[in-house]
Amino acid sequence: MIISIDAASGLAIYDQIVRQIKFAIASEVLLPGELIPSVREMAKQTAVNPNTVSRAYRELQSEGILDIVRGTGLQVTTGAVRKCRKDRQGLIQERLRAVLKEAQQSQLEVDEIRQLIDSELARLNGKGTAE
Amino acid sequence: MIISIDAASGLAIYDQIVRQIKFAIASEVLLPGELIPSVREMAKQTAVNPNTVSRAYRELQSEGILDIVRGTGLQVTTGAVRKCRKDRQGLIQERLRAVLKEAQQSQLEVDEIRQLIDSELARLNGKGTAE
Amino acid sequence: MIISIDAASGLAIYDQIVRQIKFAIASEVLLPGELIPSVREMAKQTAVNPNTVSRAYRELQSEGILDIVRGTGLQVTTGAVRKCRKDRQGLIQERLRAVLKEAQQSQLEVDEIRQLIDSELARLNGKGTAE
Amino acid sequence: MIISIDAASGLAIYDQIVRQIKFAIASEVLLPGELIPSVREMAKQTAVNPNTVSRAYRELQSEGILDIVRGTGLQVTTGAVRKCRKDRQGLIQERLRAVLKEAQQSQLEVDEIRQLIDSELARLNGKGTAE
DNA sequence: GTGGTCTAGACCACC
DNA sequence: GTGGTCTAGACCACG
Numbered sequence: 280m281i282i283s284i285d286a287a288s289g290l291a292i293y294d295q296i297v298r299q300i301k302f303a304i305a306s307e308v309l310l311p312g313e314l315i316p317s318v319r320e321m322a323k324q325t326a327v328n329p330n331t332v333s334r335a336y337r338e339l340q341s342e343g344i345l346d347i348v349r350g351t352g353l354q355v356t357t358g359a360v361r362k363c364r365k366d367r368q369g370l371i372q373e374r375l376r377a378v379l380k381e382a383q384q385s386q387l388e389v390d391e392i393r394q395l396i397d398s399e400l401a402r403l404n405g406k407g408t409a410e
Numbered sequence: 411m412i413i414s415i416d417a418a419s420g421l422a423i424y425d426q427i428v429r430q431i432k433f434a435i436a437s438e439v440l441l442p443g444e445l446i447p448s449v450r451e452m453a454k455q456t457a458v459n460p461n462t463v464s465r466a467y468r469e470l471q472s473e474g475i476l477d478i479v480r481g482t483g484l485q486v487t488t489g490a491v492r493k494c495r496k497d498r499q500g501l502i503q504e505r506l507r508a509v510l511k512e513a514q515q516s517q518l519e520v521d522e523i524r525q526l527i528d529s530e531l532a533r534l535n536g537k538g539t540a541e
Numbered sequence: 542m543i544i545s546i547d548a549a550s551g552l553a554i555y556d557q558i559v560r561q562i563k564f565a566i567a568s569e570v571l572l573p574g575e576l577i578p579s580v581r582e583m584a585k586q587t588a589v590n591p592n593t594v595s596r597a598y599r600e601l602q603s604e605g606i607l608d609i610v611r612g613t614g615l616q617v618t619t620g621a622v623r624k625c626r627k628d629r630q631g632l633i634q635e636r637l638r639a640v641l642k643e644a645q646q647s648q649l650e651v652d653e654i655r656q657l658i659d660s661e662l663a664r665l666n667g668k669g670t671a672e
Numbered sequence: 673m674i675i676s677i678d679a680a681s682g683l684a685i686y687d688q689i690v691r692q693i694k695f696a697i698a699s700e701v702l703l704p705g706e707l708i709p710s711v712r713e714m715a716k717q718t719a720v721n722p723n724t725v726s727r728a729y730r731e732l733q734s735e736g737i738l739d740i741v742r743g744t745g746l747q748v749t750t751g752a753v754r755k756c757r758k759d760r761q762g763l764i765q766e767r768l769r770a771v772l773k774e775a776q777q778s779q780l781e782v783d784e785i786r787q788l789i790d791s792e793l794a795r796l797n798g799k800g801t802a803e
Numbered sequence: 804g805t806g807g808t809c810t811a812g813a814c815c816a817c818c
Numbered sequence: 819g820t821g822g823t824c825t826a827g828a829c830c831a832c833g
Contacts, residue, residue, distance in 0.1 A: 306517035328810045350818030371513045378505045386437030459833045568779035612833035640767045648699030
């Protein structure tokens with residue numbers, strides 16, 4: 280599982296971690312029962328302070344998505360997949376809605392918005408395919 | 411000009427005001443030379459703290475989009491339209507890109523993403539038409 | 542509202558704060574709509590690090606007991622009283638149960654346990670009355 | 673001797689073991705000279721990590737309650753009974769005091785607290801009798 | 804002034 | 819090794 284942090288995005292780092300882990304579980308990159316990377320390991324991998332990682336993990340625990348195995352690590356719970364699947368679309372939708380609402384408010388022509396969307400999707404796919 | 415604030419969106423309120431005023435100028439809802447609503451009036455209309463409105467106006471002044479007319483108020487500068495037009499697409503694109511990138515990272519099927527986009531666009535247009 | 546922290550109790554400090562605030566709300570010492578003491582003020586009063594207070598407040602927020610009023614402080618929500626009332630007995634019961642279970646396991650005579658309870662209750666009441 | 677561990681209680685597992693062994697000695701369920709269950713056996717019986725059991729035993733050794741018999745195991749020392757008897761009431765009292773103090777702080781009516789205590793005692797006795 | 808976030812570094816309990 | 823807790827101190831956004 281690869282977590283990529285964009286410190287300049289304006290989104291809280293801990294929240295980026297939370298969301299990406301939910302997505303990983305939703306798409307079964309992380310499976311129930313599996314141990315997620317340790318706080319220290321994730322901190323090293325993402326170049327983020329361990330406390331920040333810990334906060335993200337705590338959040339996931341309080342949502343019932345992770346379970347502590349004392350002295351061993353944090354485990355994906357059995358109910359996590361369903362919960363994360365359910366969350367995934369909502370998380371994306373929420374942000375998408377805000378952006379599209381703003382796009383509309385900007386009085387850009389609908390065509391221009393669609394064009395922007397298409398070019399960005401193409402850009403992402405191109406990138407994804409290229410790598 | 412109607413400014414609508416979404417306090418729950420997590421986005422900075424002053425920034426929502428800044429962006430929406432830029433959009434209003436770009437689409438010539440606000441014209442050069444025109445006075446924008448006073449801090450007090452805008453604060454009342456948007457139910458936002460006057461200090462926050464003031465901060466947004468200060469930001470726009472420092473970008474050369476608004477001009478102080480002593481004893482009268484703030485007016486849109488002559489160069490504002492071109493500047494805001496130039497900004498508009500970039501501001502939207504930046505946010506759109508971040509959202510679509512996350513959508514892709516979430517491993518949602520491209521079809522599902524497109525579906526979400528279409529349903530949100532329809533929702534917005536429906537709302538816009540209805541009102 | 543007075544929060545008293547016992548650092549030697551073994552209970553997490555943030556949790557002591559959470560519980561005592563819940564109790565204050567349950568017994569209407571803190572009322573819905575009221576602002577609770579600021580993070581810095583509470584930190585000063587309890588001689589605890591502001592981060593620790595902040596964590597307690599965040600926990601209460603995520604349980605829907607506190608609400609943020611941007612730039613102003615944290616407010617007791619309208620639903621908080623019911624929620625805290627419901628929690629209160631459970632929180633006490635949980636700890637009481639554990640202690641009594643251990644007391645029983647210790648093979649102390651039931652009479653001895655009752656005697657201990659009575660003497661502790663008397664001690665507390667005496668103290669409470671005296672002060 | 674039956675040791676029952678409550679992993680969800682938040683109390684240190686090794687301490688639960690220490691205390692219950694002390695109680696067993698105080699009530700002469702474990703007699704001086706007797707060998708206590710091996711680390712491995714105790715670990716199996718309680719479903720606890722052997723290291724944790726080992727730590728508890730080490731603690732009891734350092735308090736002079738257990739004695740190592742080389743190649744054989746750990747036995748209860750002759751002075752243990754007196755020591756554990758002396759400790760027992762204090763250990764219970766300490767916890768009881770903390771819980772009752774919190775109960776009082778919670779502004780629950782004294783009657784309600786007594787009711788809780790009685791129902792918990794009844795519950796425990798009922799359970800104890802049933803088994 | 805308010806809370807939110809992040810970093811850095813410490814100590815503890817458990818495996 | 820694991821996570822949990824706490825402290826100290828910095829910076830930001832909002833009112």
